[in-house]
Amino acid sequence: MDKKLPFKSSNFRKTETLLAVYKNKTYIWRELKILLYKPYNKNTIMSLEKTLVILKPSAVQRGLIGEITSRFERKGLRLAGMKMMQLTEEILNEHYAHLAERPFFARVKASMMASPVIVCCYEGVDAIQVVRSMTGATNGRVAIPGTIRGDFSMSSQENIIHTSDSPKTAATEVARFFQPEELFEYQQNAFPFLYYTDEYQLV
Numbered sequence: 001m002d003k004k005l006p007f008k009s010s011n012f013r014k015t016e017t018l019l020a021v022y023k024n025k026t027y028i029w030r031e032l033k034i035l036l037y038k039p040y041n042k043n044t045i046m047s048l049e050k051t052l053v054i055l056k057p058s059a060v061q062r063g064l065i066g067e068i069t070s071r072f073e074r075k076g077l078r079l080a081g082m083k084m085m086q087l088t089e090e091i092l093n094e095h096y097a098h099l100a101e102r103p104f105f106a107r108v109k110a111s112m113m114a115s116p117v118i119v120c121c122y123e124g125v126d127a128i129q130v131v132r133s134m135t136g137a138t139n140g141r142v143a144i145p146g147t148i149r150g151d152f153s154m155s156s157q158e159n160i161i162h163t164s165d166s167p168k169t170a171a172t173e174v175a176r177f178f179q180p181e182e183l184f185e186y187q188q189n190a191f192p193f194l195y196y197t198d199e200y201q202l203v
């Protein structure tokens with residue numbers, strides 16, 4: 001595309017014209033795909049990820065639900081699902097299976113059942129990594145200020161929020177906490193103002 005032609009006025013005009021046509025064609029085609037296909041084919045934008053967020057009893061009891069959800073909202077993530085639920089030993093045995101051998105396993109489960117929690121599913125380009133970065137390190141005393149745990153937690157257990165840590169766990173965790181009909185695929189109207197067209201992939 002940027003290959004240089006000899007500097008002759010005729011070649012210069014040709015390159016400029018071709019570039020303009022190429023750019024417009026690409027732009028128009030991408031915009032048309034969003035406008036025309038999106039309402040009918042919900043999988044049009046390929047690179048969107050869904051991730052699970054749990055506002056733990058430490059967030060609910062300390063009145064941080066609005067503060068935390070507003071951070072994700074302002075960031076530009078699309079809320080695909082949200083509900084309040086009381087966690088049970090059964091679901092926590094599955095959810096924290098990787099901690100089963102740790103000495104604090106029983107404590108963590110008790111802490112997660114101490115009051116209802118809010119479970120959310122957020123969606124966006126690279127949403128799993130974005131939400132994880134906003135969460136901060138497990139231990140709130142170590143988590144960097146500016147992150148949710150860094151700003152609101154002084155503990156490695158009472159650390160306010162759970163967030164999926166990889167695409168594999170995100171898919172399992174979203175399916176664990178949400179029935180398909182509890183997830184909503186509505187159009188995020190701000191989408192063209194959140195991403196430039198080359199930051200996601202269309203099919």
Ligand code: ADP
Binds near residue numbers: 099156165
């Ligand atoms: P993360 O929540 O950052 O993904 P883990 O999956 O390792 O971290 O741990 C799950 C949860 O178990 C943590 O969020 C925290 O509530 C609890 N936990 C982890 N490590 C400890 C610890 N050393 N002491 C007490 N609780 C812990």
